[in-house]
Amino acid sequence: MILELHIIQNFAPSNLNRDDANAPKDCEFGGYRRARISSQCIKRSVRRHLSFSKSVKEAGGEVGVRTKRLKNRLVEILMGDHGRPADDSDKVAAAMIDLLGFKLSDAEKTEYLLYLGEGEVAELAKIALSAWDALKELEIGKEKKKKDAVPESLKQAQDALKSVVAKSRKETRSYAADIALFGRMVADNKNMNVDAACQVAHALSTHKVEMEMDYFTAVDDLLPGEDSGSDMIGVVEFNSSCFYRYSLIDLNKLRENLGLNNDLLAAVVKGYIEASVKAVPTGKQNSMAAQNPAGYVRVLVREDGFPWSLANAFQKPVFPVRGTSVEEASIAALEEYLGRLKAVYGDESVLSDACFSVYDTSRGSLPAVLKAAVESVTKGATA
Incomplete structure (x- = not known):
């Protein structure tokens, strides 16, 4: 059994995950430059989020x-x-x-x-x-x-x-919940290695992105009145991007890493999904405050171990059209591509498929998605 998490999330101007030159990380995908958030950054944000630790500890587990x-x-x-x-x-x-x-x-x-x-x-x-x-x-x-x-x-x-x-x-x-999820590799002591149960993709912008510059100055508060000018100048790079985020959990491996504890398994899955939806990287947040909730979340549980990343829905960059936001256009592209995959490969292995969208509140909510995922995982674990 595997659980897959698909998220579309649009951010205001930000620099959430920086490279060695303090610029937002990026890469090329589909022949176009895209904004990127590394999987390491995402995993740290998730495992440090209160939703994750709270869910784990309520079930008697621990965080590493x-x-x-x-x-x-x-x-x-x-x-x-x-x-x-x-x-x-x-x-x-x-x-x-x-x-x-x-x-x-x-x-x-x-x-x-x-x-x-x-x-x-x-x-x-x-x-x-x-x-x-x-x-x-x-x-x-x-x-x-x-x-x-x-x-x-x-x-x-x-x-x-x-x-x-x-x-x-x-x-x-039984290992700590985040070690059970993300694994552990120690070169000097291979006995400490733990195989990860979770795979996390680098988040990619669904559209072409251009980096922008913020030229800033700072003035000394005690500057004499007769003087003028700035005492510090600098440049910060940023962008505004709508990201597709994908991750999956091998539920059998996670259950094994958690000592075959079904209650803890359900708690870790719940905490992971909730934290993934709510956690936002902290880079440059004090100066940009890009605290933008996800616009779309979809959680699938399937039993055939055949994962589907939907990143290829965005090989052709999404372009906003009049009256439709880039986030709405990204959701539409994702769902169209998912429908194509289902038509070719079938969806008989899907045990649970729950989603919500802020653009169509009749489709569900975060509590409903969490409930559906946990029920499906629990049923599969006890079968």
């Missing part, structure tokens, strides 16, 4: 944290929750990072961002407590020789670490 400061977090737990001394906690936390196969910089941070659930971090702290004395004496970075005696408590800690960061073949493991 992406950080280079794992050592600091371990020290906080060891000191705050378990009352261990600061110096010892610092040594033990560093030793745990070493056992996981990571190096710490001079700033006491890992070389790259790690993606962990709070439950996993808490388990790491418990393992540290079980081998406290051995970890305090562990020489970090020293190459271990076969003849070196390894304390039994340290051997047990190493074995326990493997069961925490890796999915055991003997038992089903």
Whole structure:
């Protein structure tokens, strides 16, 4: 079973997702320059949105944290929750990072961002407590020789670490909701890898786009009256674009990543859809406030595992016509293309198809779409 999410969303002048030159990201599609929002930006906006975390936590799940400061977090737990001394906690936390196969910089941070659930971090702290004395004496970075005696408590800690960061073949493991969705890849410790259940496309404008420039100046509030001129000048690039957004969830894989917990599965799906609809990237929002809700949302649940991105509906750029907005024209193009696909491939595999549009309120609403999706997912999971 797969769940597909299609969104049409028009934004006022904005720079929601910047490239290395601080310009809005873009690309070529169908032979025309298009505005773009990266999938990484979209995923971060979704997993950080209150709708997602609220739905997950109400079902007893947790949301992960992406950080280079794992050592600091371990020290906080060891000191705050378990009352261990600061110096010892610092040594033990560093030793745990070493056992996981990571190096710490001079700033006491890992070389790259790690993606962990709070439950996993808490388990790491418990393992540290079980081998406290051995970890305090562990020489970090020293190459271990076969003849070196390894304390039994340290051997047990190493074995326990493997069961925490890796999915055991003997038992089903539940990961944090966003890790279950978006996966985890760790080059230095492949045991920590988690296959993603969710695919997210880069959002593309449905029309050709031209970048525009905002020339700005700033004046010193304490500028003497006899003086004139600006104390800062600059240029900000922006555009105004209507985006097509697409993502899909492999529901069987998500259920597996969530420990076969059907209630949590339904909560994660609900939270993901709601957050995807409501979350907006934060780039340059304080100066542009492009807080524009989606104009169209469609959620399909199908059982044949044959996903349909509808991006090709916009190979030919949409052009607004008199009396019709670019968002309305984009919705019409999407639905026409979807109808063509159904005519060719059939739609017998579709278990649920719910949508809403702000241009035709009789078609449904966000609560109705969420309800239909959750009911279909729950029915499929329990079948």
